[in-house]
Amino acid sequence: MKKANQVIITDRKMWKDYVLLSLKSPQIASKALPGQFIMIRITPHSYPLLRRPFSIHAVEGESIAIFFQKSGIGTNILGLRKIGEMLDILGPLGNGFGLKGDFSHKKTVLIGGGRGIAPLFFLANSLADRKAEIRTFYGGKTSYDLPLKENFEANGLKVFCSTEDGSLGYKGLITDYFNLEMRQFRPDRIFACGPDAMLKTIADIAAIENIPAELSLESIMGCGIGACWGCVKRLKKDGVTGWFRICQEGPVIPADQIIWAEKDK
Amino acid sequence: MTDLSIDLGFMKLKNPVIAASGTFGYGIEFAPFIDLNHLGGFIVKGLYYSSREGNPPPRLVETSSGLINAIGLQGIGVKRFSEEILPCLIDYDTSIIINVCGEHEDEYAAVVDLLNHQPGISAYELNISCPNVKKDGKCPALDPETTYSVVKLVKKSSTRPIITKLSPNVTDITEIAFSAQEAGSDAVSLVNTFLAMAIDPNTRKPKLANILGGLSGPAIKPIALRMVYQAAGRLKIPVIGMGGICTGGDALEFLIAGARAVEIGTANFIDPEATVKIIDELDNFCRERKIGKLETIIGTMK
Numbered sequence: 123m124k125k126a127n128q129v130i131i132t133d134r135k136m137w138k139d140y141v142l143l144s145l146k147s148p149q150i151a152s153k154a155l156p157g158q159f160i161m162i163r164i165t166p167h168s169y170p171l172l173r174r175p176f177s178i179h180a181v182e183g184e185s186i187a188i189f190f191q192k193s194g195i196g197t198n199i200l201g202l203r204k205i206g207e208m209l210d211i212l213g214p215l216g217n218g219f220g221l222k223g224d225f226s227h228k229k230t231v232l233i234g235g236g237r238g239i240a241p242l243f244f245l246a247n248s249l250a251d252r253k254a255e256i257r258t259f260y261g262g263k264t265s266y267d268l269p270l271k272e273n274f275e276a277n278g279l280k281v282f283c284s285t286e287d288g289s290l291g292y293k294g295l296i297t298d299y300f301n302l303e304m305r306q307f308r309p310d311r312i313f314a315c316g317p318d319a320m321l322k323t324i325a326d327i328a329a330i331e332n333i334p335a336e337l338s339l340e341s342i343m344g345c346g347i348g349a350c351w352g353c354v355k356r357l358k359k360d361g362v363t364g365w366f367r368i369c370q371e372g373p374v375i376p377a378d379q380i381i382w383a384e385k386d387k
Numbered sequence: 388m389t390d391l392s393i394d395l396g397f398m399k400l401k402n403p404v405i406a407a408s409g410t411f412g413y414g415i416e417f418a419p420f421i422d423l424n425h426l427g428g429f430i431v432k433g434l435y436y437s438s439r440e441g442n443p444p445p446r447l448v449e450t451s452s453g454l455i456n457a458i459g460l461q462g463i464g465v466k467r468f469s470e471e472i473l474p475c476l477i478d479y480d481t482s483i484i485i486n487v488c489g490e491h492e493d494e495y496a497a498v499v500d501l502l503n504h505q506p507g508i509s510a511y512e513l514n515i516s517c518p519n520v521k522k523d524g525k526c527p528a529l530d531p532e533t534t535y536s537v538v539k540l541v542k543k544s545s546t547r548p549i550i551t552k553l554s555p556n557v558t559d560i561t562e563i564a565f566s567a568q569e570a571g572s573d574a575v576s577l578v579n580t581f582l583a584m585a586i587d588p589n590t591r592k593p594k595l596a597n598i599l600g601g602l603s604g605p606a607i608k609p610i611a612l613r614m615v616y617q618a619a620g621r622l623k624i625p626v627i628g629m630g631g632i633c634t635g636g637d638a639l640e641f642l643i644a645g646a647r648a649v650e651i652g653t654a655n656f657i658d659p660e661a662t663v664k665i666i667d668e669l670d671n672f673c674r675e676r677k678i679g680k681l682e683t684i685i686g687t688m689k
Contacts, residue, residue: 173656212659351441351458354446
């Protein structure tokens with residue numbers, strides 16, 4: 123039987139609005155695939171009530187890590203949890219990035235917008251093990267929104283940064299930067315995670331250039347296990363168009379299956 | 388060994404803990420997490436005759452100790468359910484209850500007609516109380532006469548017991564519950580969710596695409612308990628209580644107030660093992676107090 127587990131927080135790094143937590147969980151570390159997520163119970167009490175979903179950011183030995191932005195009541199309380207404290211987690215859940223086939227020397231682009239960088243570190247390390255030629259694009263509003271740049275570089279991963287205010291790297295949107303760089307480095311595969319508007323632009327580029335792209339979608343989740351039907355996005359899958367549960371079909375979805383909402387256009 | 392079994396008259400349960408419709412998928416979603424055989428029963432997600440698309444997202448918003456949902460009863464329809472899902476469920480040794488929905492009276496009857504021919508079903512729960520299907524939150528359970536008429540019609544078509552699920556969005560819950568009883572319902576279950584909403588003050592937009600949704604979770608428990616207490620006091624048929632139950636203690640409150648069984652809803656989202664943990668807690672409660680039969684505690688408020 124799959125069970126929620128009490129795990130210990132073994133490390134915590136904090137930036138202005140962002141937090142990186144390491145959790146000792148041999149059970150999840152041994153099974154997790156890049157792009158999968160866990161559900162964390164913020165408190166044992168009734169407020170905040172629901173678990174929150176977090177992409178698995180890294181797997182190292184018996185530990186996993188999550189990376190998040192403090193943006194609401196749940197993530198703000200989670201950001202206060204200290205090393206040595208216990209967390210109730212459920213996972214790994216969902217379907218990760220498609221890593222079947224040969225990635226050796228394949229040109230692979232990873233694009234993360236803000237906190238959307240979270241699943242891409244685990245993915246980049248897995249792709250590096252598969253000898254892929256990786257370029258990671260990492261965009262945010264300001265340099266404060268790119269705290270993980272050094273972590274990628276420390277693992278020998280090339281990072282192309284952009285900020286909307288120009289405080290670090292290319293000035294503008296990460297999608298514009300990627301579009302520009304693509305002239306020299308046309309990827310065989312694209313993997314991305316970030317705000318819907320960013321993902322929509324990437325899906326458009328991928329469609330025009332005919333490059334397979336997989337996007338990790340964010341959604342408000344009630345349970346993470348397919349019971350509540352709250353986390354739906356509109357997809358066209360196997361000829362059927364409708365609301366599909368992101369926790370079951372995703373969170374990683376092939377870009378050409380996603381039907382974007384009017385507000386993302 | 389405590390005897391946790393409950394006799395509803397028309398149906399025996401191995402314990403009073405039933406997973407609530409809409410929070411338990413079609414049941415099989417929970418098989419990786421718990422042994423479904425341990426449950427008193429489970430009620431599958433509401434089924435219309437045809438498949439149903441549901442509402443656009445956002446469908447969920449969390450509020451203080453509560454959850455507002457406007458899923459809109461997305462589902463595969465009763466035909467596909469009978470062919471694809473039901474065969475996977477019927478070997479479980481627990482009471483399988485089907486939540487029956489309808490746009491109009493005839494659709495309720497059509498769903499029941501189709502299910503009558505299927506094996507392995509213990510009862511139907513008649514969903515006349517979902518607040519997020521119609522834009523204005525309207526449903527048959529808001530009116531005693533409509534309640535009477537739907538229950539009467541479905542009871543006539545049904546070869547199985549009927550549990551009518553009631554809405555709390557009424558002035559007097561006992562009046563609607565009494566109508567269901569008079570129309571021949573074998574039991575009532577209450578409460579469904581409270582019609583509710585939330586707004587983002589920064590954008591001034593509603594937090595649900597449907598604007599209105601149904602509030603569930605611990606936030607509603609005291610009001611749900613009061614309604615169960617009132618309904619149980621007036622009815623001859625059994626009352627199944629629900630509303631924010633998360634622990635064995637919560638479940639005991641409903642039983643003591645007069646409910647003969649309980650449904651566990653939102654708690655399933657927080658902990659997939661919630662139902663079996665509540666059963667264990669009920670067992671421990673009885674053992675510690677040397678209560679041989681849990682049923683003897685029902686309606687014993689001092």
